[in-house]
Amino acid sequence: MAEDGKSTVRAVERALDILLCFTKKKEWAMTELADSVGLHKSTVHRMLATLEERGFIVRDAASDRYKLGLRIWELSANMSGADDPAVIGLPEMERLRDMLGETVSLYLRDGNERIRIQAVQSIQAIRRVAPIGVRLPLYVGASSKVLIAFEEAAKREELLQDASWPPSFDRQQFQEQMAEWQRLGYAMSVEEREQGAAAVAAPVFSRTGKLVAALSVSGPANRLTPEIMRSQAPAVIEAARRLGVMLK
């Protein structure tokens, strides 16, 4: 039972791992799941029965495969509290989008990854939903820079020392540039994570001065040149500041 630090419940861990599979793919057959998590068929079967009984997953009537159930919806609806940046920030993000005409995203750091918790698209009237909730690496992109550079010193060190970064990540260079981002109050990226994409991001601080999120404006690199982004930076910083004071 003893593991790294706290003692946990194996059966529950396994069940949660099964649930987490649904972030990779929306529909799973039982055997697929068993292979994916490396458990025996009959174990997965029992787990799925349990998860289904509580409404966390459902069986698609047609395909006989498993999907996430409505209880997940219910939970996520209830997690949006008065302090949820995704909800509170929406109007401010829309304002910024209308002002700059580009996609505006809000990122939270979770461990050594970041999650896009809210986004308003540039062109489409209705926001694309797919990319909300995605996990992205914390070592590329303007938002990542912000989420590290403006973190508390201790946390910042811890993140930089993280062994799980890929070899391509240049700690040295990153650390050197960090001072500049801190001075300017924003960071940029050009075709780091995605071909042909560029972004400017600014930190969102809570009233207590703690970093809570990164607000980014992103778009095609040929439109968002470094020069253009520099000119947009003040608007992003201002929006991020307003966003910050709205929180908690």
Next chain:
Amino acid sequence: MAEDGKSTVRAVERALDILLCFTKKKEWAMTELADSVGLHKSTVHRMLATLEERGFIVRDAASDRYKLGLRIWELSANMSGADDPAVIGLPEMERLRDMLGETVSLYLRDGNERIRIQAVQSIQAIRRVAPIGVRLPLYVGASSKVLIAFEEAAKREELLQDASWPPSFDRQQFQEQMAEWQRLGYAMSVEEREQGAAAVAAPVFSRTGKLVAALSVSGPANRLTPEIMRSQAPAVIEAARRLGVMLK
């Protein structure tokens, strides 16, 4: 291990029950949770450690209490598939809202309850987030009528026979009125669930003709008189039809 039908995993059930507590309240102390689910402190402690390790819950740094973690977000984002009415239906719902000037909601049946999975408010520009995801009883309200009356015959019977309805629910009367709703293609309610509120609802069918949701228009009863609602019904039915063809 043997229970009603399928065999389940007790530890997992307990963990899920703990998670489900967060639909009632957003923040919990450990002892509160232990009392609520009727488990020993140390058991809950272990469960929470497990849930936390996987990111399903987090400890609020300030209050030292537990809240739902970002993994829930991630899951809910991934559950919105190409067939999620909540996402696809939004534009159509907004159209209807703009046309009638009242709140438009979309309900799904889950067991013998219904869930409001999407809503666009009448007045506010930004949609109220709180009530999305709430579970409501299936025996009152226009949407409930629709979610039962337009279900397949077998399912309909099963639902009507459900023993968990309160004594106040008049099966006889319900069944008599059902034919009328089916004939008209919509149902109304006046001050059934909530004082001073009224609603018209129409069924949303998938392309295969299966009932998938109920679309409702609701507002204050003094504005939404039966007469007015009757005149709005065709628009609701049409919007529900359009919504249906968009699905899957």
Next chain:
DNA sequence: CCCTAAAGTTTCATAGAGTGAAACTTGGTT
């Protein structure tokens, strides 16, 4: 239409995982 393969379901003996009582620690209040 039958045969075979794959996927899903149930059964069951066993080990080891989960459990809760109790002891211990931490932090805040009178």
Next chain:
DNA sequence: AACCAAGTTTCACTCTATGAAACTTTAGGG
């Protein structure tokens, strides 16, 4: 300081979760 409540850790025991194997259902091919 002493107290109390909340949270955390330990540990022996038992019952629960487990996976192998048998069995059932479904799907596809000859």
